[in-house]
Amino acid sequence: MDLLLLLKAAAGLGILGLLLGVVLLVASIRLAVKVDPREERVRSALPGANCGGCGYPGCDGYAAAVVAGEAPTNACPVGGASVARQVADIMGTDASAPEPVVAKLICRGGTEQAPNRFQYQGATNCRQAALLLGGPKACIYGCIGMGHCVTVCPFGAIRLGDDNLPVIDEKKCTGCGACVRECPKHVLRLLPASKLVYLACASHDKGRAVKAVCKVGCIGCGLCVKNCPVGALKLVDNLPVMDEAKCIDCGICVHKCPTNSFIDRARGRPRAVINNNCNGCTLCATKACKFKAIEGEPKQKHRVITEKCIGCGECVKVCPKDAIDMVGALGHAHSSPRTI
Amino acid sequence: MNLNAGQILLGAFLVNNILLMRFIGLCPFFGVSNAVGTATGMSGAVIFVMLLATWVTWVLFHVVLVPLGLVFLRTAVFILVIAALVQFVEMFLRKNMRALYSALGIYLPLITTNCAILGVTFLNIDYGFNLLNATIFSVGTGLGFTLVIVLFAAIRERLADAPISRSFKGYPIAFVAASLVSLAFLGFAGLFGIAF
Numbered sequence: 006m007d008l009l010l011l012l013k014a015a016a017g018l019g020i021l022g023l024l025l026g027v028v029l030l031v032a033s034i035r036l037a038v039k040v041d042p043r044e045e046r047v048r049s050a051l052p053g054a055n056c057g058g059c060g061y062p063g064c065d066g067y068a069a070a071v072v073a074g075e076a077p078t079n080a081c082p083v084g085g086a087s088v089a090r091q092v093a094d095i096m097g098t099d100a101s102a103p104e105p106v107v108a109k110l111i112c113r114g115g116t117e118q119a120p121n122r123f124q125y126q127g128a129t130n131c132r133q134a135a136l137l138l139g140g141p142k143a144c145i146y147g148c149i150g151m152g153h154c155v156t157v158c159p160f161g162a163i164r165l166g167d168d169n170l171p172v173i174d175e176k177k178c179t180g181c182g183a184c185v186r187e188c189p190k191h192v193l194r195l196l197p198a199s200k201l202v203y204l205a206c207a208s209h210d211k212g213r214a215v216k217a218v219c220k221v222g223c224i225g226c227g228l229c230v231k232n233c234p235v236g237a238l239k240l241v242d243n244l245p246v247m248d249e250a251k252c253i254d255c256g257i258c259v260h261k262c263p264t265n266s267f268i269d270r271a272r273g274r275p276r277a278v279i280n281n282n283c284n285g286c287t288l289c290a291t292k293a294c295k296f297k298a299i300e301g302e303p304k305q306k307h308r309v310i311t312e313k314c315i316g317c318g319e320c321v322k323v324c325p326k327d328a329i330d331m332v333g334a335l336g337h338a339h340s341s342p343r344t345i
Numbered sequence: 346m347n348l349n350a351g352q353i354l355l356g357a358f359l360v361n362n363i364l365l366m367r368f369i370g371l372c373p374f375f376g377v378s379n380a381v382g383t384a385t386g387m388s389g390a391v392i393f394v395m396l397l398a399t400w401v402t403w404v405l406f407h408v409v410l411v412p413l414g415l416v417f418l419r420t421a422v423f424i425l426v427i428a429a430l431v432q433f434v435e436m437f438l439r440k441n442m443r444a445l446y447s448a449l450g451i452y453l454p455l456i457t458t459n460c461a462i463l464g465v466t467f468l469n470i471d472y473g474f475n476l477l478n479a480t481i482f483s484v485g486t487g488l489g490f491t492l493v494i495v496l497f498a499a500i501r502e503r504l505a506d507a508p509i510s511r512s513f514k515g516y517p518i519a520f521v522a523a524s525l526v527s528l529a530f531l532g533f534a535g536l537f538g539i540a541f
């Protein structure tokens with residue numbers, strides 16, 4: 006009896022094991038997924054930090070996306086040009102280095118502009134201060150200003166300015182994003198190094214609430230959205246969101262902003278000058294210029310008021326006679342000058 | 346035991362929560378509760394595997410083991426079947442349902458051999474549930490697992506930022522926090538007269 010039970014148990018388990026083994030064997034053959042061999046090679050060319058800087062879940066995710074043709078070969082910010090070249094070699098496409106990015110502070114509320122609402126006495130560390138009612142600053146969205154980013158920057162590219170706002174040295178910044186991840190207020194953002202114009206406010210509050218806590222906070226009035234010539238701005242949650250692919254860095258939003266919430270990094274901008282081709286059609290003054298910087302009688306040669314011209318170049322686009330030239334170059338903050 | 350569906354669900358979900366009252370499945374409870382995102386992924390895998398395992402083992406137990414008089418083999422058989430099943434499902438998902446695979450993929454093998462899964466299949470048998478009640482019980486247990494691990498992940502995310510002395514940083518404070526949460530769940534004991 007006992008022996009029989011033993012045999013039955015052994016046979017039962019044995020048959021079950023065999024059955025499951027066969028099922029799994031068949032399944033592994035029938036359900037095999039072919040993995041592109043390039044995926045493995047792309048993966049091994051990547052740094053393997055799994056930082057997610059490319060926007061995909063880890064290096065594996067990015068490698069799969071590259072092979073699937075969904076991701077560009079140069080999206081790895083850590084590997085930079087050399088990794089981009091290797092990946093492009095594997096994929097058989099042209100290598101172009103990814104546009105360098107730098108960290109930018111999207112808050113202008115220093116101690117002067119955005120006061121504290123209570124006196125904080127505790128560890129001077131943004132992350133810890135943020136745990137206490139969101140930090141001492143009256144603006145709940147703004148930079149706390151205790152310099153946690155300064156401590157975490159592995160390249161020493163950030164220092165704390167006089168107004169308790171971090172100042173980022175773009176020559177030292179490698180765009181690694183360490184500060185962006187650590188900032189408890191998410192007011193640091195990676196932007197292309199060549200980007201000239203961006204909004205420096207993170208407050209989603211309504212105008213009145215912003216006014217109460219910050220002098221330079223975006224009140225969500227939408228003037229920039231209305232005046233953007235290329236439709237690159239959209240008001241989302243009381244804050245203009247910029248479509249960087251569309252933005253031409255013309256600077257109109259910077260000058261239209263009543264609260265001075267935009268930052269313009271251009272050192273100098275060209276100015277419009279009207280030449281003798283002008284037949285006084287008034288198109289530039291009535292249709293194009295948003296700053297009343299062009300004056301003149303109809304049928305008479307028009308004139309640019311230099312102090313008012315911001316150099317956006319909108320008038321050039323509408324002039325039917327090629328009568329407007331842009332004089333001077335767009336001085337870039339850190340790279341060589343370029344013209345629009 | 347006469348329990349209606351609601352009592353079974355609530356009992357599995359809150360009163361006898363698998364993590365905080367039964368203390369089964371503690372490895373994922375501490376292993377993957379670092380971030381809410383991973384905790385949710387893990388919970389999805391747990392509910393999925395728990396349900397599958399319940400169905401397969403319940404049928405296997407009542408259709409094969411009981412008639413053959415091999416009830417004493419259930420531990421070995423259940424482990425074998427659950428492991429093989431999840432392996433198979435993983436392959437199937439990878440081939441045919443890519444989206445679900447990438448959502449649950451890495452968590453499936455992690456949960457396969459977990460005591461929470463095995464525990465639920467045993468409890469279903471021990472409580473003498475029929476298939477419907479067993480299904481309800483495992484869904485309730487899975488939801489209870491989800492609730493607790495997601496809540497606890499949120500707590501741990503805050504703990505990561507809190508100024509905690511070095512000797513308590515990491516797992517020690519996590520265990521302390523877990524015991525406090527467990528104490529809180531003691532408040533559900535005997536809720537609606539459920540005690541099983």
